[in-house]
Amino acid sequence: MQINLSNLGKRYNYEWIFRNLTYKFEAGTSYAILGHNGSGKSTLLTTIAGHNLHSEGEILYIAGGQAIAAEEAYRHLSLTAPYLELVEEFTLLELIDFHTRFKPLRHRLSHPELVDRMGLQKSRNKFVKDFSSGMKQRLKLGLAIYSDTTLLLLDEPTTNLDQEGVAWYQEHVAQNQEGRLIIVASNILHEYSFCQHRLHITDFHPPARK
Numbered sequence: 001m002q003i004n005l006s007n008l009g010k011r012y013n014y015e016w017i018f019r020n021l022t023y024k025f026e027a028g029t030s031y032a033i034l035g036h037n038g039s040g041k042s043t044l045l046t047t048i049a050g051h052n053l054h055s056e057g058e059i060l061y062i063a064g065g066q067a068i069a070a071e072e073a074y075r076h077l078s079l080t081a082p083y084l085e086l087v088e089e090f091t092l093l094e095l096i097d098f099h100t101r102f103k104p105l106r107h108r109l110s111h112p113e114l115v116d117r118m119g120l121q122k123s124r125n126k127f128v129k130d131f132s133s134g135m136k137q138r139l140k141l142g143l144a145i146y147s148d149t150t151l152l153l154l155d156e157p158t159t160n161l162d163q164e165g166v167a168w169y170q171e172h173v174a175q176n177q178e179g180r181l182i183i184v185a186s187n188i189l190h191e192y193s194f195c196q197h198r199l200h201i202t203d204f205h206p207p208a209r210k
């Protein structure tokens, strides 16, 4: 997946979060969106994901050399973010079963294999509501990283993870990088150190009004 942003702008009510954002995200490449708290990283990521409508400009999605309609882009992407909820009434295996009806897994992984990769074997029949916050984060990341998508969007990916969880994230994202466009919204170096390019969202803040 390749994404071209042209003069993209997003406004909430009267407040412009970013404007005049022209940028090309190349397929098979990793990018970090950087900026202080409240600078608009999540807003840009959710706008690219189509969860948030932009206020001006254009987003062009290109897959396999062909432009795809914005309303079809969701089929090609997986997104994980602290504000996205899991269906907590399912057990782990039930949730994977539900998720994969919409998003099949990469490498034809079986559901137990995905559980192994997430390191959650002991919890396969546990209800997601009874997971710790770190286990929930590992689950969200596992579903996103191992979905068969060409665009992987990661917002604050190591939220709630301990040191071992951070190492797990780094290992699995590295193993599933090839051929994918990956965009990470973050402030923490260990979340985006693998990214080849950095986009500072503050470069696209409108000048302060005098």
Ligand SMILES: Nc1ncnc2c1ncn2[C@@H]1O[C@H](COP(=O)(O)OP(=O)(O)OP(=O)(O)O)[C@@H](O)[C@H]1O
Residues within 6 Å of the ligand: 012, 013, 017, 035, 036, 037, 038, 039, 040, 041, 042, 043, 044, 187
């Ligand atoms: N639904 C909304 N309605 C109005 N304003 C919003 C909305 N969502 C976000 N904002 C505002 O947009 C700005 C950017 O928020 P955003 O969450 O994108 O920042 P961020 O860089 O991801 O921050 P953080 O590092 O704290 O996660 C903030 O001023 C925020 O208050």
